[in-house]
Amino acid sequence: MEVYLTNRSATLREAIEEMIAVGALAPGQHLDETELAARFHVSRTPIRETLIQLASMGLVVIRPRRGAVVAELGPHQLVEMFEVMSELEATCSRLAARRMTPADHVHLLAAHEACREARDASDPDAYFYKNEAFHEVIYAGSHNQFLFEQTRNLYRRLRPYRRLQLRVRDRVGASWAEHDGVVRAILAGDGEKAEQLTRSHVMIQGQRFADLMASLPQLTAGRVTPAV
Known part of the structure; x- marks a missing residue:
């Protein structure tokens, strides 16, 4: 019971x-x-x-x-949280480049391919879920359970906003291209490059921040259509 x-x-x-x-x-x-x-x-x-x-x-x-x-997040709080998110994920990628096993590499490539298929289908909702799985493979690949849990918890907190980002024009294609660079660095064992690319991939600033702010009314109004 x-x-x-x-x-x-x-x-x-x-x-x-x-x-x-x-x-x-x-x-x-x-x-x-x-x-x-x-x-x-x-x-x-x-x-x-x-x-x-x-x-x-x-x-x-x-x-x-x-x-x-x-819960609602204001612009300043969003920036702060994405800043921390980018550092946590960058650390996961750096450690993954050093610690991933051959079996981990297989899972990473499979998750990357699933994202590509969603990208090619022009389906941002499908890409959102495949993207989430892709990032979790990297978290797990750090082989640091505490880091995995903390990173995943913050990812969950930012899920509505990360999903909204993918609705910005051409963002899905750009996201996959950024993933590709991270995957190549991890497979090559280049922790510093994987860390740098991941930090850039996750952090919102400049035009990406402006696009997210412009999209926020969709989320606040509850007009984002649930995925099926």
Whole structure:
């Protein structure tokens, strides 16, 4: 019974987290426990527990006597978080270049190829999920569990915004080309180059920051269509 409840709780958390990531639940939107309970055919208790879990991840803000809302990030906070994200991922790539095994290389190439297929299909939603898997292969390739967990947690926090970036014109193609450079550096065992390329790939600045800011109203309004 305990295992069942744990699995149900994880499934519920992942489902609501995904709704936030794809914009079905927009930043600043009130999260009505009764509506969510009806949607997922559960009581309000597991919904409340799930919202507490999501609050601990920074995806939800729980306000005393006013309920929960989807967390919002301002421009300054976004830049700060992407700055940290770029450093964490750069470290993962540097360590992956030194520590990945031949089996890890196979997984990396498979994830890279899956991203290429999504790119060629001109499907930013599919690319979003393949891209996520690609990055996780590199996190795991660092063979540092603490770094893996911290990097993945921050990635989750930024998922709605990273997904929105992929809707900017030509960003999917540019993203894959950047991946290609990172993959080549990792396979060559060049940690410094892998680190540098990954940092540049993740960091938002200049025109990329301007594009993201211009796209934010889509996310705030909840107009990003969920992937199917």
